[in-house]
Amino acid sequence: MSAGGAPVPPPPNPAVSFPAPRVTLPVGTDILRTYSGAFVCLEIVFGGLVWILVASSNVPLPLLQGWVMFVSVTAFICSLLFLGVFLSGVVTQINANWNFLDLAYHFTVFVFYFGAFLLQAAATSLHDLRCNRTMAVQLLLNDDKYNINVAATIFAFVTTACYGCSLGLALRRWRP
Secondary structure, eight states: OOTTSOOOOOOOOHHHHSOOOBOOSOOGGGGGGSHHHHHHHHHHHHHHHHHHHHHHTTOSSHHHHHHHHHHHHHHHHHHHHHHHHHHHTGGGTSOSBHHHHHHHHHHHHHHHHHHHHHHHHHHHHGGGOEEEETTEEEESSOHHHHHHHHHHHHHHHHHHHHHHHHHHHHHHHHOO
């Protein structure tokens, strides 16, 4: 009772005022048993390989391959965080439409990775380009660096395909 004699309403219950988060993917280690969880793991592995291979090529074309490095490192970290949020069960505590966030994330990364794949393929195709370096004309990529760039291009394509498959699965979950 208040000082005037009127009853004091109870404080609002926060559990009633917020809807439950919408997520159809399992939480915890069960996510690793789904196709989406498997694709996220493949994205992490193949994305890490792209990052390592491009870095080991000494980045002969920084304008092209710098973007590939940025996309591969950023996608690697974001995919680790995405998987970590589901493995830890935090998705059940954050009120969000996780199905839409999954779709938006995979769409964005798919578009960026597709562009990175095209730039990596363009950098690899310049194998026979001759550069004037200190009075001697040399190839831009020697055979070892060319082979590393070919492997990076192949793994960038495979990573892009994994993000595309994740995007398809996310679209299927998101549609009502």
